[in-house]
Amino acid sequence: MKRAFVDLHLRLNSKDPTATTRAIQKSAALGYTLISVPSNPQTHPEETEQLRNLCKTAGLDFASRIDLRPRNQNELLVLLRKFRRKFEVVCTLCESKEVARQAAKDRRVDLLNFPLLDYRDRFFDRAEAELASNGLATLEIDVKPLLVLEGPARVRLLSCLRREIQVAKDYHMPVVVSSGVSNLMLLRKPREMAALASLFSLEGVSALEAVSQNPLTIVRRNREKLSGSFVAPGIRLIKEGTDC
Amino acid sequence: MKRIKRRYLALQLDSECVPSQKEFMDAVWGAVTKLYGEYGASLTSFALIHYDAQEKLAVLRTNLAAMDNVRTALASITSVTGKEAAVHVLAVSGTIKALHAQLKA
Numbered sequence: 001m002k003r004a005f006v007d008l009h010l011r012l013n014s015k016d017p018t019a020t021t022r023a024i025q026k027s028a029a030l031g032y033t034l035i036s037v038p039s040n041p042q043t044h045p046e047e048t049e050q051l052r053n054l055c056k057t058a059g060l061d062f063a064s065r066i067d068l069r070p071r072n073q074n075e076l077l078v079l080l081r082k083f084r085r086k087f088e089v090v091c092t093l094c095e096s097k098e099v100a101r102q103a104a105k106d107r108r109v110d111l112l113n114f115p116l117l118d119y120r121d122r123f124f125d126r127a128e129a130e131l132a133s134n135g136l137a138t139l140e141i142d143v144k145p146l147l148v149l150e151g152p153a154r155v156r157l158l159s160c161l162r163r164e165i166q167v168a169k170d171y172h173m174p175v176v177v178s179s180g181v182s183n184l185m186l187l188r189k190p191r192e193m194a195a196l197a198s199l200f201s202l203e204g205v206s207a208l209e210a211v212s213q214n215p216l217t218i219v220r221r222n223r224e225k226l227s228g229s230f231v232a233p234g235i236r237l238i239k240e241g242t243d244c
Numbered sequence: 245m246k247r248i249k250r251r252y253l254a255l256q257l258d259s260e261c262v263p264s265q266k267e268f269m270d271a272v273w274g275a276v277t278k279l280y281g282e283y284g285a286s287l288t289s290f291a292l293i294h295y296d297a298q299e300k301l302a303v304l305r306t307n308l309a310a311m312d313n314v315r316t317a318l319a320s321i322t323s324v325t326g327k328e329a330a331v332h333v334l335a336v337s338g339t340i341k342a343l344h345a346q347l348k349a
Binding site: 030086145147148150183185187188189191192193195196198199203 | 316329
């Protein structure tokens with residue numbers, strides 16, 4: 001069966017329809033079947049619907065995504081309560097250890113994203129991976145810094161990512177590789193993204209799964225949960241009526 | 245003696261400028277040496293087989309063993325002659341004939 005490729009982190013300016021349309025068309029041309037554009041809590045639902053329609057025109061599937069940037073644990077819980085049922089993918093930007101730990105153990109969080117340039121603020125360690133492996137959270141890695149950075153900064157980033165991937169592998173935690181780009185020229189084909197992932201020891205099938213199967217699993221799981229027929233994991237409402 | 249297996253890569257340059265063959269190869273060599281160093285670049289033993297500046301198409305030959313590294317280096321190219329650019333792999337094959345057949349298909 002042909003692999004379906006996913007980019008869960010395409011950063012578009014929804015206020016610029018021409019650039020947005022071009023980016024969506026380019027994603028389709030590069031071989032993606034599903035894309036996701038991050039929203040923030042202030043994003044209007046109509047903008048998300050507009051993006052969904054643009055994707056449909058280009059023959060792409062679209063998954064709504066929200067990026068939460070809470071300051072503390074309580075704020076994360078409040079935001080999750082408010083937005084979990086409105087979006088297909090929930091990503092938490094972990095800028096403090098407290099938030100990172102709560103996000104890892106909360107089953108409502110799909111993706112854990114860590115600041116890529118400040119290595120001291122990357123709280124992805126063994127404790128974090130253990131918590132995440134018991135929950136549903138997946139580690140998200142953007143390839144944009146790999147393309148933009150040069151020299152010692154890129155060397156440090158690669159070494160940091162390699163260590164994190166090893167920790168994720170040890171705890172059987174899935175990894176998602178996304179583009180994280182807003183510039184069209186930095187968009188890469190899915191297999192090129194997988195090739196770039198080999199720089200941080202995510203090779204072969206694991207790299208391909210990080211751009212296809214792993215993100216697709218998140219979207220499918222959440223679509224099922226958000227559908228009206230969902231009762232509990234594994235239980236679905238098939239028929240409703242007096243003769244049941 | 246063991247035969248060295250080769251692979252041919254058809255590449256599409258995505259850029260607003262039209263670089264010459266030398267400028268294109270400088271960008272490719274630059275990316276490979278930046279990522280893998282001169283020793284790593286020497287293991288790739290790649291060569292430019294064909295370059296069409298107008299169509300922005302190129303055919304590159306490399307060792308099978310070093311192909312993953314070449315693909316990674318090509319994906320890391322962000323500029324050619326100082327202008328924003330990207331290099332996409334269109335097809336990979338063991339012979340030039342099969343490569344052209346893949347491109348036509």
